[in-house]
Amino acid sequence: MRLIAALASVTCALATPAFAQGWAVFTSERFGFSMFMPPGMRWEARDIGDGWGGLRARKGVMDVGALVKVGAAGSAQELEALAVATTRIPAANWTMTDQGAGRRGWDWWRTYKAQKDEGRVLFVTLGTGGRGSYIFFMETGQAEFTAHYALYEQWYQSLTLRPPSAGGRVVFQVAPPSDARFAALQPVLGDQRLSALAEAISRLLVLPRDLPVRVEECGTVNAFYDPRAPRVVLCYELAEFFREMHSRKQGVDAARAPDYVLHAMIFTLLHELGHAIIGELDLGVTGGEEDAVDDFAGLALLEGGQAGLLLDGAEAMLDMGALSRGQLPFHDEHSFSAQRFYNLLCLGYGRQPQELQILVDRGQLPRQRAVRCADEYRKKRKAWEAMTVAHARR
Secondary structure, eight states: OOHHHHHHHHHTTTTSHHHHTTOEEEEETTTTEEEEEOTTOOOEEEEEETTEEEEEEEETTEEEEEEEEETOOOOHHHHHHHHHHHHTOOGGGOEEEEEESSBTTEEEEEEEEEEOSTTEEEEEEEEEETTEEEEEEEEEEHHHHHHTHHHHHHHHHHOEEOOOOOSBOEEEEEOOOSSGGGGGGHHHHTOHHHHHHHHHHHHHBOBSSOEEEEEEOOSSSOEEEETTTTEEEEEHHHHHHHHHHHHHSTTOOGGGHHHHHHHHHHHHHHHHHHHHHHHHTTOOOSSOHHHHHHHHHHHHHHHTTOHHHHHHHHHHHHHGGGGGTTOOOTTSSSOOHHHHHHHHHHHHHHHOTTTTHHHHHTTSSOHHHHTTHHHHHHHHHHHHHHHHGGGBOO
């Protein structure tokens, strides 16, 4: 498994309708799977017999279920027969809509659709991987499915199997602020997109110990990885700084401030997780580590198709120049903010030259730099994949 490519399954979801409507990632540690779920759904567990465990959750017209047999890899025929017996829909009424292998923790999978009475539609995904055999059910109204197809497609794409836990876990926590100035930032920093990114790292890499990621007040504008604890900290003060910088800009949409702050903090989180990966896995880095983890953040976003979010991250790094108060800190381990900005634009252009040609046409990315960007992107992606491949979960 390659880390940057695998992270794409998380970063590609950052702008999906599911997240926009408050859907969150549900993870079953017991059965080893995760999926997007609407807010307010609660699971009920039960034993099915013959080693199978069942989970079910309902909300409105949506009914979701899972059957899991840990430690046993059943055949396609066995799983299909159990799905037919459970739903009581004859096999002749099923239509296969998708199948595949070797993705999102599945050894193999098949997906079927069946029309039920009274305008109901049922989807079943079954297969093996993770910790055993799995059958997932999702039933909803036909009209609801048609109206919100993108949401249900995102649910399907989110079905991920997880191997038995080994190594450390990344746990995301948000501490309520005591300063009233930061109250409006708590829901932004508690956004499920931040926690999903943080927790994905321990699903993709074998870490030597647990790594808490915590949002808290720091007394200064900052975000950092502390190898002694260990921990990653995102400071409310940094989020407030990004909000204030956005408010000072001419011609910006004030209503977009929460999105800009969230995007800036997503980039910052990925940057600090890059530090944590290097520190926890004791990786060597050629060149400056700060530049390397900027690259990690940018690569993770670009692989998930989040060029727009990358551009907000690049702008946020340019904003950081205001903290130097006009000084030129040549001694600092960070590149100058303008250098970080252009490096990220180049990374984005190297990955998506057609989509981001406007950066060159407008003069935001000089042409003499743009011609080198595809090669820069290729080398940086290759470097991160090579550094982490030995630590990837199999």
